[in-house]
Amino acid sequence: MPELPEVHTTATFLDRALRGKIITNAWSDYHVKSVQKIGIKDSKLFSVFSNKILGKKILSVTRRAKNILFRLSDNISIVAHMKMTGHFLLGAYRRKKEWVGPIPPTFEHEEWIPTERGDLQNPFNRFIRFVISFSDGTTLALSDLRRFARIEFFDTLRLENEFKKFGHEPLEKSFTFTVYKKQILKRTTGKIKTILMDQSIIAGIGNIYSDEILYSADVHPESNPSRIPHAELKKIYTAMRLILKKSIRLGGDSMSDYRKPDGTRGEFQNCHNAYRRTGKPCKKRNCSGIITRKKVGGRSAHFCPIHQKLY
DNA sequence: TGCAGTGTTGCTTC
DNA sequence: CGAAGCAACACTGC
Numbered sequence: 434m435p436e437l438p439e440v441h442t443t444a445t446f447l448d449r450a451l452r453g454k455i456i457t458n459a460w461s462d463y464h465v466k467s468v469q470k471i472g473i474k475d476s477k478l479f480s481v482f483s484n485k486i487l488g489k490k491i492l493s494v495t496r497r498a499k500n501i502l503f504r505l506s507d508n509i510s511i512v513a514h515m516k517m518t519g520h521f522l523l524g525a526y527r528r529k530k531e532w533v534g535p536i537p538p539t540f541e542h543e544e545w546i547p548t549e550r551g552d553l554q555n556p557f558n559r560f561i562r563f564v565i566s567f568s569d570g571t572t573l574a575l576s577d578l579r580r581f582a583r584i585e586f587f588d589t590l591r592l593e594n595e596f597k598k599f600g601h602e603p604l605e606k607s608f609t610f611t612v613y614k615k616q617i618l619k620r621t622t623g624k625i626k627t628i629l630m631d632q633s634i635i636a637g638i639g640n641i642y643s644d645e646i647l648y649s650a651d652v653h654p655e656s657n658p659s660r661i662p663h664a665e666l667k668k669i670y671t672a673m674r675l676i677l678k679k680s681i682r683l684g685g686d687s688m689s690d691y692r693k694p695d696g697t698r699g700e701f702q703n704c705h706n707a708y709r710r711t712g713k714p715c716k717k718r719n720c721s722g723i724i725t726r727k728k729v730g731g732r733s734a735h736f737c738p739i740h741q742k743l744y
Numbered sequence: 745t746g747c748a749g750t751g752t753t754g755c756t757t758c
Numbered sequence: 759c760g761a762a763g764c765a766a767c768a769c770t771g772c
Binding site for chain 1: 749750751752753
């Protein structure tokens with residue numbers, strides 16, 4: 434479920450925690466797909482991946498669209514996508530025996546020490562799929578119940594080309610209202626919710642934030658973008674920036690599996706007006722609507738049929 | 745108990 | 759060309 438605010442929170446956290454550290458070990462129990470499409474199902478292929486990153490230094494951890502980008506020394510990069518249930522957990526790995534080689538570590542919660550105060554009883558420890566350890570004893574683990582997350586290996590110099598498929602970053606200064614409007618109106622067909630979630634137009638918005646943005650802007654998710662009045666287009670733009678920033682400030686949305694790298698929850702799930710509020714009264718002042726759920730472009734849209742107008 | 749629901753991306757099909 | 763549908767996966771809730 435990680436969308437822009439969750440991925441941003443994770444990348445910022447990991448950048449502060451890992452910058453300058455040297456990778457000393459790596460382990461995975463499933464496919465770590467390299468750019469050469471090596472499906473790492475067996476340990477032999479995994480060693481191809483781990484041999485490329487062992488001994489490398491973390492230069493930076495950043496975000497592009499919903500991807501976390503680890504820039505390593507020697508022009509090597511790791512690109513991670515959390516998909517549905519993936520999230521990184523950072524900690525000090527405390528085992529009596531030193532962990533050597535690709536032996537699956539057992540992350541019992543007694544052995545897991547969050548770097549900051551957090552829930553030691555992290556229920557996701559049993560879904561640890563991937564671990565990197567560093568020379569100072571820090572470990573970075575990927576927890577992913579559904580195994581959709583992808584970790585790919587790239588030549589840093591090829592990244593720019595790889596990322597061309599993504600559209601504008603919604604929070605960048607250069608993404609002005611004028612640029613946004615031009616992008617939105619590129620599609621004359623389709624529905625506004627689908628367009629907000631199209632990563633090639635605007636990068637980083639998924640189901641939660643598209644529902645919340647459209648609720649806040651009083652626009653029905655099935656509206657045709659070319660029919661939406663200028664004023665409402667502006668409301669969507671403003672709501673988009675405000676809501677994404679607010680969620681970043683709150684550490685993201687932990688309604689489902691997402692946790693910050695220290696194991697603690699974000700807080701944005703307490704601020705939902707539409708998402709997963711089916712059947713509940715609309716919170717907007719003087720609005721008598723009941724939040725409705727409907728499939729829009731194959732995704733479940735949550736909206737208030739009274740104050741969100743269909744254009 | 746069984747099966748729909750959960751959401752992201754990418755592939756296939758129409 | 760675009761859209762629609764589905765697979766990848768595993769658990770939750772009705």
